[in-house]
Amino acid sequence: MQHVAETPRVRALWNPTGPCIADDREELDNATFARRVRIAATILHEQGVGRGDVVAVVLPNRLELVVILFAAWHIGAAVTPVKPDSTFEEMQYQISDCAAKVVITEGDRGFASLDVADVAGPAATTIAPMPTVVTEDDATALIIYTSGTTGQPKGVVLDHSNITAMCAMLIETLGLDETDHSLLILPLFHVNGIVVSVLSPLLAGGRATIAGRFSASTFFDVVERVRPTYFSAVPAIYAMLVTQSPERTPDTSSLRRVICGAAPMSAELIARFEARFDVPLVEGYGLSEGTCASTVNPPDGPRKPGTVGVPLPGQTIAVVDANGFLADPGEPGEVVIKGPNVMRGYLGRPKATAQTIVDGWLHTGDVGYFDPDGYLVLVDRIKDMIIRGGENIYPKEIENVLHAHPDVLEAAVVGAPHEVLGEVPVAHVVAMPGTTVTASHLLEHCGVSLARVKIPVAVHLTAELPRNPVGKIDKRKLRTMPAPA
Incomplete structure (x- = not known):
């Protein structure tokens, strides 16, 4: 497979007038894209x-x-995308932490920067001879910053071999080719948006369209106009889509599949989406530290909702116990990953890197097990486990029971402090629109399937759940929020 950094040049030679990339304002063919780069x-x-x-x-x-991404790679530089609505202090931290040589943005951000229009806009015209730079596989390509849920964000260093390997795995697994057209709706400051929705389709010979700000009410208007073959989203987006007015049946015939990642999606929500829109939903699992994806439910089946699928080709995934030994079959343990997609490390943090990558294995902090068919089932995050009077409780087990109720759209369970028991589970639930479910009814529902120790001490109905910039439910924030009245 060609080097990802060579994609603009190769595409321009292969099919100069073929479509390449578009957004809400313009469309570029391959030759124009290569020239802009x-x-x-x-x-x-x-x-x-x-x-x-x-x-x-x-x-x-x-x-x-x-x-700009490909332009930086062309001259041997790396890129760190910064969340555009970050605070000034958050931006300054990331820019300083990675020692960025230049910052490219639009408007006055309060710090020295280059205007994007002057660098990559259609009016920029300067092309001058430059030294030829051979992109080495171990050269840094991306520095993606974590969401900082456990302290200051850390820079995940991904080199070109990581990116190339990940794209090759996705192209093979998803069967991407020159007929594919992705619609990007996830943020480009996250590796999922970059790798799944831009780099992989372009490398496969397909094309990409970058959507503007997501709106559930107008999203399928965009799908009907753009005619993508797939898009990748997070569970929150799918939850918003299934609650749209049932009076309209959008034309989804161009979609071969849709992809869900970044957070586990309940089997019930997957079923609701597929039944409503008649499009197969492929759920996967991965981390920024693993260059995005490590497992996926096979697009051609069998797909098993409730699992996150099987390992991608070229990756080895294992489940280990607290002592680092392989867990017994079917027994939960920490999910660890090995493969060419595993990051080089955290920028400037050798101790954190050594704690996360041990003997080449990426320790994910996720608890899971393999079912008899070799599909990975995620149990929860290690850090989210609730210890109630010495009993270990995984919130996801309670969330799965709540999701099985037809009136529940979303559910999140967190531990609340208790003077005697240490912690007790508390559930926060978003109900399906138009329903009148009550907290007491949901507690009765939990009592049918859960042991008494696992039943939440309270269920709080809320209009929405707090989320981090990538769309995952922000459980740290949920723990600090006062319960709804």
Whole structure:
């Protein structure tokens, strides 16, 4: 497989007038995209950016971000995408932590930066001779910052071999080819949006369209207009889509599949989406530290909702006990991953890296087990486990029971402090629109399937659940929130 960094040049030679990438404002064919990349590379080179430097990009989802990504790679630099609605202090932390040589953004952010229009916009025209840079496999490609749920965000360092391996795995597993057209709706400051929805389809010879801000009420208007073959989203987006007015039946015939990642999705929500829109939903699992994906439910089946599928080709996944030994078959333990997709480490944090990657195995902090068919079932996060009077309780088990109720759209369970028992489970539930379910009814529902110690001490009905920038339910914030009245 060709090097990912060579994609613009190869596509321009292969099919110069073929469609490549688009957003809400413009569409670029392969030759135009390659030219824009070369122009941006020239301008970055003139600004002193070179091999080993880092380019920070503070932009919403737009095609210029992809132009800058390939331009930086063209001259041997790496890119760190910055969440565009971060606070000034958050941006400054990331930019300083990775020692970014330049920052590219739009408007005045309060710090020295290059304007995106001057670097990667359609009016930029400068192309000058530059030294040829051979992109080494071990050169840093991306520095993706974690959401910082356990302290300051850490920079996940992904090199070109990580990116190339991950794209190859996804192309093989999803069967991507030149007929595929992805619709990007996830943020481009996250590795899922970059790898699944942009790099993989482009490398496979397909195309990508970058959608603007997501709106559940207008999303299928975009699908009908763009005619993508797939999109990747998080459970929260699918939950919003299934609650749209049943009066409209959108045309989803262009979609071969849709993908869910970033957080576990209940089997009930998967069934609701597939029944409503007649599109297969493929759930996967992975981490930024593993360059995005490590398992996926096979698109051609059999798919097993309630699991996150089987390991991607080229990756080895195991489940280990607290002592680091392989857990017995069917017994829960920590999920560990080995393969060419495992990150180089956390930027400037050798201790954290050594704690996370042990003998080449990426320790995920997730608890899971393999079912008899070799499909991975996630039990929960180790850090989310509730210890009630010495009993270990995994919130996901309670959440699964709540999700099985037809009036429940979303559920999240967290531990609340208790003077005697240490912690007790508390559930926060978003009901399906138009239903009148009560907390007492849901507690009775839990009592049918759960041991008494696992039944929540309270169920709080709420309009929405707090989420982090990637769309995962923010359980840390949920623990600190006062219960709804």
